[in-house]
Amino acid sequence: MTSAWDHPTYDVVGIGNALVDVLTHESEDFIDRHGLVKGSMTLVDTERAEELYAAMGAGIEMSGGSAANTISGIASFGGRAAYIGRVHDDQLGAVFAHDLRATGVDFRAKPATEGPPTGRCLIVVTPDAQRTMNTYLGSSEYFGPEHVDADLIADAQVTFLEGYLFDRPEAKEAYWKASRVAHEAGRRVALTLSDTFCVERHRGEWRELVREQVDILFANEHEALSLYEVDTFEEALAAARDDVEIAIITRGPAGSVVARGDEVAAIDAHPVEVVDTTGAGDLYAAGFLYGFTQGRSMAECGQLGSIAASAVLGHTGARPGVSLGQLVRPMGY
Amino acid sequence: MTSAWDHPTYDVVGIGNALVDVLTHESEDFIDRHGLVKGSMTLVDTERAEELYAAMGAGIEMSGGSAANTISGIASFGGRAAYIGRVHDDQLGAVFAHDLRATGVDFRAKPATEGPPTGRCLIVVTPDAQRTMNTYLGSSEYFGPEHVDADLIADAQVTFLEGYLFDRPEAKEAYWKASRVAHEAGRRVALTLSDTFCVERHRGEWRELVREQVDILFANEHEALSLYEVDTFEEALAAARDDVEIAIITRGPAGSVVARGDEVAAIDAHPVEVVDTTGAGDLYAAGFLYGFTQGRSMAECGQLGSIAASAVLGHTGARPGVSLGQLVRPMGY
Numbered sequence: 001m002t003s004a005w006d007h008p009t010y011d012v013v014g015i016g017n018a019l020v021d022v023l024t025h026e027s028e029d030f031i032d033r034h035g036l037v038k039g040s041m042t043l044v045d046t047e048r049a050e051e052l053y054a055a056m057g058a059g060i061e062m063s064g065g066s067a068a069n070t071i072s073g074i075a076s077f078g079g080r081a082a083y084i085g086r087v088h089d090d091q092l093g094a095v096f097a098h099d100l101r102a103t104g105v106d107f108r109a110k111p112a113t114e115g116p117p118t119g120r121c122l123i124v125v126t127p128d129a130q131r132t133m134n135t136y137l138g139s140s141e142y143f144g145p146e147h148v149d150a151d152l153i154a155d156a157q158v159t160f161l162e163g164y165l166f167d168r169p170e171a172k173e174a175y176w177k178a179s180r181v182a183h184e185a186g187r188r189v190a191l192t193l194s195d196t197f198c199v200e201r202h203r204g205e206w207r208e209l210v211r212e213q214v215d216i217l218f219a220n221e222h223e224a225l226s227l228y229e230v231d232t233f234e235e236a237l238a239a240a241r242d243d244v245e246i247a248i249i250t251r252g253p254a255g256s257v258v259a260r261g262d263e264v265a266a267i268d269a270h271p272v273e274v275v276d277t278t279g280a281g282d283l284y285a286a287g288f289l290y291g292f293t294q295g296r297s298m299a300e301c302g303q304l305g306s307i308a309a310s311a312v313l314g315h316t317g318a319r320p321g322v323s324l325g326q327l328v329r330p331m332g333y
Numbered sequence: 334m335t336s337a338w339d340h341p342t343y344d345v346v347g348i349g350n351a352l353v354d355v356l357t358h359e360s361e362d363f364i365d366r367h368g369l370v371k372g373s374m375t376l377v378d379t380e381r382a383e384e385l386y387a388a389m390g391a392g393i394e395m396s397g398g399s400a401a402n403t404i405s406g407i408a409s410f411g412g413r414a415a416y417i418g419r420v421h422d423d424q425l426g427a428v429f430a431h432d433l434r435a436t437g438v439d440f441r442a443k444p445a446t447e448g449p450p451t452g453r454c455l456i457v458v459t460p461d462a463q464r465t466m467n468t469y470l471g472s473s474e475y476f477g478p479e480h481v482d483a484d485l486i487a488d489a490q491v492t493f494l495e496g497y498l499f500d501r502p503e504a505k506e507a508y509w510k511a512s513r514v515a516h517e518a519g520r521r522v523a524l525t526l527s528d529t530f531c532v533e534r535h536r537g538e539w540r541e542l543v544r545e546q547v548d549i550l551f552a553n554e555h556e557a558l559s560l561y562e563v564d565t566f567e568e569a570l571a572a573a574r575d576d577v578e579i580a581i582i583t584r585g586p587a588g589s590v591v592a593r594g595d596e597v598a599a600i601d602a603h604p605v606e607v608v609d610t611t612g613a614g615d616l617y618a619a620g621f622l623y624g625f626t627q628g629r630s631m632a633e634c635g636q637l638g639s640i641a642a643s644a645v646l647g648h649t650g651a652r653p654g655v656s657l658g659q660l661v662r663p664m665g666y
Contacts, residue, residue, distance in 0.1 A: 022428075053431060056435065058431070058432035058433075058435045058436050058652060059431075059435075060393050060394065060650065061395070061428060062394070063391065072391070090423075090424055091424040091425050095355075095394060098386060098387070098391070098392075099391035102390045102392075103390070103391050316654075319391060
């Protein structure tokens with residue numbers, strides 16, 4: 001793969017649903033009573049969002065969105081990062097934009113002045129630290145190919161796509177467009193599968209995108225088994241290695257496995273007392289991609305991923321409260 | 334003091350600035366660079382609020398407002414609580430209302446549909462755990478006597494007033510009106526002085542309100558010395574005891590002193606590793622007033638105050654993430 005420019009301005013540009021998280025801690029009973037599927041992400045309409053919000057306890061609000069969390073993490077490491085996503089011109093949209101820019105992320109997209117408000121994700125954290133997400137997409141629902149900033153993508157080493165957005169036809173079209181722009185400029189495309197339900201809803205189209213456009217694939221074990229409809233971790237890893245340049249499969253507390261060509265590295269999870277799993281996968285991708293764009297080995301990239309994930313597992317919320325750059329510098333990164 | 338009704342519906346109704354907090358952790362350098370006065374609350378206009386927000390790092394948003402924190406704390410103990418304050422009909426106003434109601438607080442006031450947006454408090458937490466607050470009042474700026482819900486006040490054992498609101502003439506008038514309504518119904522009036530600058534700006538009017546209307550006075554040591562323009566804790570306590578039925582002076586990690594008639598109790602601070610002092614005074618008042626409305630002794634009220642304060646000192650933000658009722662039940666309350 002060759003580079004159109006020797007020195008792209010950005011290490012990584014991310015594309016995803018621009019959301020503000022609303023987090024509360026609830027009992028197991030809350031999950032049952034409201035018919036939620038623990039650990040998953042469910043799209044909800046306005047009515048259901050209002051019903052769930054009314055039932056939830058007092059919360060905290062934090063900027064979220066899977067790819068936005070990843071991009072914010074890369075900037076927190078000191079990486080040069082940009083984000084593409086759609087907020088509305090409202091208070092939560094302003095919070096979302098502020099928090100990305102405050103971390104050093106280039107977020108240029110003008111907020112929408114028509115249509116629904118900025119999207120939000122109602123996150124219920126149970127005593128087992130698992131998070132269950134109910135996403136009201138709001139302005140993100142209307143993301144399409146016209147929002148793909150081709151100049152930005154051509155000027156980034158890696159374009160990172162979150163699986164959650166790959167749902168409506170216009171959003172799928174946007175991902176194909178972004179991938180083609182990236183490859184025409186000699187860049188790489190990274191993708192995270194995000195959620196087993198996302199994979200199940202669009203398995204055929206995912207397989208096609210992964211095979212034809214994805215260079216770096218992130219999946220957790222369940223998502224990888226579902227994508228390839230296989231029964232074992234080994235089969236899933238082998239299938240992913242056939243499709244992509246770099247395959248990364250995460251296994252929660254059991255760590256992760258990274259494969260690039262003949263190089264396979266197994267990485268331990270970074271030790272932490274888990275309070276809330278929200279954002280752990282997003283931050284793993286942040287650490288990995290930061291390492292990758294710095295030219296690190298696969299094992300080092302995986303370790304940076306584990307460290308970044310641990311920085312959000314120990315507290316409530318999907319973004320680290322500390323500078324990841326300052327965190328890893330004493331560890332020799 | 335006699336009661337107009339034997340069983341008022343509410344234990345406590347609070348009145349204050351309805352604000353959403355925006356919290357970030359920043360270095361000491363940030364305080365100097367932006368000319369902030371550490372530990373204090375400063376009112377800021379739109380321009381200054383935007384300038385500070387742009388300079389602040391990524392934050393978390395949580396419902397705040399001093400009296401609202403206290404009232405939310407009382408409800409969290411299991412007390413019957415109501416709140417009077419002014420939000421706008423916007424996203425942050427909806428968050429503020431949701432979080433109060435989710436804790437069980439009766440918040441009836443209709444949001445404003447004209448004028449400025451819901452107010453917010455930009456809170457900078459430094460590594461010494463001290464919080465520095467910059468308040469953009471927004472819709473709270475136009476709080477006046479017409480917003481005092483006389484029925485609600487007459488139907489609560491205690492009306493709790495925060496000092497921060499006592500600034501504009503209309504708000505002062507509202508406090509006098511609320512106090513008179515409470516006393517005519519045979520209820521008590523509690524007041525917290527909130528901030529040394531608040532005391533200095535309006536010392537004469539504070540002294541008059543305290544002497545004529547306040548039954549229960551909360552102040553920290555600095556505020557009490559400033560109110561009475563004395564040099565020692567003992568003089569301040571003596572002056573407060575002359576003015577009010579119950580005087581409570583808090584001393585941070587040195588605990589608090591509570592005086593009622595001849596009864597004086599010194600209470601230790603509840604041990605906790607302090608992360609962020611935001612809301613500690615508000616929650617002390619919550620514990621105290623919950624105990625008071627349950628008929629507890631002065632020492633027990635002070636202990637409940639210390640425990641409630643410790644529940645927010647150990648984390649970022651002004652409201653506890655746990656049920657205060659569940660927290661104190663094993664302690665025999």
